[in-house]
Amino acid sequence: MRRALKNFICVLVLLTLFACSTEYATENPKDxxxxxxxxxxxxxxxxxxxxxxxLLMYDLELKNEDIKMIHLWIEHYKNGEKQEDLLKGATGTSEKMTVAASKLDFKIDDSTTYSRWTYSVADGTAISTLESLPIELYKENLGMGQTWVDDTIKLEAEKPFTLALIARYDGNGVRIGLEDEVIINTIKDSDEVFVVKAMISKKEEYQ
Known part of the structure; x- marks a missing residue:
């Protein structure tokens, strides 16, 4: 009787640990x-x-060997309306990489300012770079607010994440944040918005 009770308790403990482990894995993706x-x-x-x-720069360490690609894109909005993505592409992955995104402002003449976005991914051996065409700065005399990922975050495959948000606006300031609801409201309330996004994927295909 005692042995049966002991076995039952052991099984119960193991089931509890397994349930906790499964819940933890679900709530804390580590792709x-x-x-x-x-x-x-x-x-x-x-x-x-x-x-x-x-200039944004991040170290990316993959925890899942099934991850094959990293997708990179920058969304562009004017007066709440989505424009064509400034750049969009994908590249293969390594276990450890560095990901960087930058916006360079420059003038060709004294009257017009242009911006160019660049996305780069390096693994210590090779580097992949995506570069946007120059775009004319929209309404030069606008206020600006920006935010970006400034702490370590865990990533889940096939789930897009926002690296940074830059908003340009006239008049009163707008709320800036990386939460989905805040981003939606920022886009509505701003003259121009850039959203820097990425996604890791198990699929070996370009979108």
Whole structure:
């Protein structure tokens, strides 16, 4: 009787541990981990001197060997209306990579400012780069707010994530954040919005 009771308790404990483990795995996906690359003050000064209005850099470590691709794109909105994506592409993955996105503002003449976005992915051996065509800066005299991922986050395959949001607006400021609901409202309330996005995928196909 005691042995049967002991066996029952052992089975119950194992089932409980398995349930907790399954729940933890579901709530804490670990297909990948994204960590910001911190820039010191000297690096920040150099980056600014080169004309970069925005520079994002992250270390990406994949935890699932089934991940085959990383998709990268930048959404563009004007007055709440979606425009054509500024750039869109995908590249193969390695276990450890560095992902960077930048916006460079420049002038061809004294009267017009242009912007160009670049997305780069490197694994220490090869580098893949996507570059947008130059776009004329929309309404130069606008306020600007921006936010970006500034802490380590866990990634789930096939689930797009936002790296950064940049909003340009006239008049009162708008609320800025990376939550889906906040992004939707920011797009509605701003003259122009850029949303920097990415996604890791188990599918070996370009979208």
């Amino acid at each position: 990948g981990v994204l960590t910001p690359v911190k820039q010191n003050e000297r690096n920040t000064q150099i980056i600014s001197s080169l004309g970069f209005d925005t």
